[in-house]
Structure formats: structure tokens, C-alpha cells
Amino acid sequence: SGVGNVSEADVKTAAAKGAVIYAFRVGVEPAAAKLAERDGIQVRTSDVIYELVETFRRDLEALLPSQLERTIVGKLRVLAIFKTDARSIILGGKVTTGVVKKGSLVDLVRGDTPVRVGKITSLQREKEDVAEAATGAECGMRIDTAGFDGEIKESDILEFITEESVRQSL
Numbered sequence: 001s002g003v004g005n006v007s008e009a010d011v012k013t014a015a016a017k018g019a020v021i022y023a024f025r026v027g028v029e030p031a032a033a034k035l036a037e038r039d040g041i042q043v044r045t046s047d048v049i050y051e052l053v054e055t056f057r058r059d060l061e062a063l064l065p066s067q068l069e070r071t072i073v074g075k076l077r078v079l080a081i082f083k084t085d086a087r088s089i090i091l092g093g094k095v096t097t098g099v100v101k102k103g104s105l106v107d108l109v110r111g112d113t114p115v116r117v118g119k120i121t122s123l124q125r126e127k128e129d130v131a132e133a134a135t136g137a138e139c140g141m142r143i144d145t146a147g148f149d150g151e152i153k154e155s156d157i158l159e160f161i162t163e164e165s166v167r168q169s170l
Contacts, residue, residue: 008032015039021061024052028042057170064168074098074160075109078152079138088121089152092140096157101132104145104160106153112160117152118145 006028012035014021021036023045028036036043044059046052076093083090102123107114108122122142125133133139152158 005029006032006036006045008035011035011039011041011043014041020044020127022056024049024122061167061169064170066165066167069164069166071162071164072098072145072159073102073104073162074135076100076139076158076160078154078156078158080154081139081152084152087146088118089145090142091152092138093158094138095133095135097135098160099132100133100139100141100160102130103166105163107159107161108150109157109159115148115150117148117150117158118143119161120144 003026006023008029008031010021011032011162013019014036019041021043023043025047026045028043028101032041035041044052044055046055071074073074075097076095078091078093080092081089083091100120100123102120104120106117106120108117114129120141121144123130124140125137130139
């Protein structure tokens with residue numbers, strides 16, 4: 001009680017720290033408003049406490065980093081390796097679960113930790129280009145392996161992944 005309106009000193013303090021000013025049931029002095037606008041300092045005012053708290057919560061959530069949500073959409077057992085070079089691998093396999101989609105990320109599963117191989121750039125079934133192959137289907141694919149320095153062998157299991165950036169909340 002009795003703290004007064006948002007003043008130039010409040011705006012200068014916020015500017016020094018790169019902060020936002022939250023004000024409840026007080027005004028903003030005209031000189032402070034001009035200074036805040038000039039310095040790019042946000043002044044958020046409200047006469048309703050729950051609105052101010054919700055604004056504060058949204059601002060805090062915007063500061064949280066997004067999380068990467070990883071979903072396994074399918075698995076494939078490698079049946080044959082046809083061609084390998086420094087940037088890609090062409091292989092054939094049988095989809096054991098889920099679906100394999102062109103553009104999916106590919107992880108090699110050995111042991112407990114999957115290793116990122118690359119991304120499917122081409123997918124074929126019976127010499128026809130397709131967008132996806134479902135459980136039980138045999139298919140061939142080209143995987144862009146730039147940055148992968150491991151080796152894929154026959155009978156290896158590949159997981160096909162989608163990743164989505166998800167905002168965190170408080």
C-alpha cells in the first residue's frame with residue numbers, strides 16, 4: 001500500500017536489468033511512460049490481480065525453452081545393404097512395427113541408446129516411389145547419413161522418429 005505510481009526511477013531500474021514492470025492498481029507517470037517507450041521497457045498494469053498473475057505466467061512460460069518431443073512411429077529390420085557412400089546409404093528391410101514414412105528421422109538401435117543415423121530421402125516398395133510403408137511391408141530406402149560415422153549391418157533394427165518442438169508450461 002502506498003507505493004505510488006510507476007516512476008522514472010522504476011523504468012531506469014528495469015532498463016538496467018532488462019526487466020518488465022508489473023504494476024497492480026497504480027498508474028504510470030507520463031515521464032515514466034515516455035522513458036519506458038523510448039527504452040523499450042514493457043510496463044504491464046492491471047486493476048484485477050488474477051489478470052496480472054495470468055499475464056506474468058504467460059510471460060514466464062515464454063521464457064522457458066521448448067522441449068523436443070520424440071515419437072517412434074515405426075521399426076524396421078535391415079535385410080540388405082545395397083550401397084554406402086560418405087553421405088548416404090541405400091538399404092532394404094521389413095517393417096516390423098508401425099509405419100515408415102519418407103522424411104522420417106532414423107535411429108540405429110544397438111544396446112540401450114539409439115544413435116541418430118539421418119533422414120529418409122527416398123522410399124520405395126516394389127520399385128515404386130511411395131510416401132510410407134506399413135507393418136509387414138518390405139521396402140527400400142535411401143537415408144541421408146551426413147554426420148553419421150557408424151556402420152549399419154544386416155539384421156540391425158532401425159527406428160523411425162518424428163520430433164516436435166513443444167512449449168513448456170508452468
